Amino acid sequence: DxxxxxxxxxxxxxxxxxxxxxxxxxxxxxxxxxxxxxxxxxxxxxxxxxxxxxxxxxxxxxxxxxxxxxxxxxxxxxxxxxxxxxxxxxxxxxxxxxxxxxxxxxxxxxxxxxxxxxxxxxxxxAPNGFEPGSFDRRPLTGRERIALWRRWLVEDPRGWDESGEPGSVSYSEEDLAAFADGPVLLYVGRFTEVKRIPLMIRAHARNRERSGRRVPLVLLGGFPGEWEGEHPLRTVRESGAPDVFLAGWRGHEDLPDGLNAADVLVLASVHEQFG
The missing domain is CATH 3.40.50.2000 (Glycogen Phosphorylase B;)
Structure with missing residues (x-):
């Protein structure tokens, strides 16, 4: 925890x-x-x-x-x-x-x-603000998209397991095949209980079972060593959810690239304090 x-x-x-x-x-x-x-x-x-x-x-x-x-x-x-x-x-x-x-x-x-x-x-x-210049749409597609996920998941992995050590979760070149076709789902945030990440992972696994289609779900965030309830990696293991990727904590300056390398932003929480 x-x-x-x-x-x-x-x-x-x-x-x-x-x-x-x-x-x-x-x-x-x-x-x-x-x-x-x-x-x-x-x-x-x-x-x-x-x-x-x-x-x-x-x-x-x-x-x-x-x-x-x-x-x-x-x-x-x-x-x-x-x-x-x-x-x-x-x-x-x-x-x-x-x-x-x-x-x-x-x-x-x-x-x-x-x-x-x-x-x-x-x-x-007093609603939160954002930087329009940084967060404008500049979609990454094809080789550019694969290159970003290769860098974040394979070459410079920052995902972490229950040890809390960045890089303790990494992926192989073969795993990137999930990003070859179709949409990329992206969650951005901390691993707190209100976010209901285990529910999101299990729903993703059920959708994969029903559709048979490879659709990667990337979890971008989770400050190293900080989580509440069930660790996302444990949920992945127990549910057998394929193609769920823990990308780890990245800086604010990296976030626009992650958003532009995905197609759908997903959020399972129902009690967000921003609305």
């Missing part, structure tokens, strides 16, 4: 160390001279800002992770989340102290006030 501990399992002593760390970091960054602090997520940095710089206003930026955790706590936290109630109260308190809360979707605008106990007028929709 993901090596980072969920906040709801972190006790008071560790929490205080995190707050003290962020107080030092904020001080070194000159937070005391800022007109406003833009704080991403609801984390101990919020508490550090309140304690060290109580007169500097803050704007919170919610990306979804904290909302999922709070909803899980409200629904009944797992037993290992021994400090869930304390963290839920802290996060709601930090949200109430922010002058504004930026969220990623109109849906979040509707849900956040009740979940965090804040006034609706303080919740502002």
């Amino acid at each position: 993901a090596p980072d501990r969920v906040f709801a399992a972190v006790g008071d002593d560790a929490y205080e160390r995190l707050v003290a760390f962020w107080e030092r970091e904020l001080d070194e960054a000159g937070a005391g001279d800022a007109d406003v602090l833009h704080l991403n997520h609801l984390t101990p940095i919020n508490e550090a800002a309140v304690r060290a710089f109580p007169n500097v206003p803050a704007v919170g930026h919610l990306h979804g992770t904290e909302l999922l955790m709070l909803r899980a706590i409200d629904d009944g936290a797992p037993a290992e989340w021994a400090h869930a109630d304390a963290w839920a109260e802290r996060m709601r308190s930090w949200a109430r102290r922010c002058r504004r809360l930026l969220v990623l979707s109109p849906d979040a605008v509707d849900r956040v006030p009740a979940l965090l106990g804040v006034e609706p007028e303080r919740v502002v929709w």
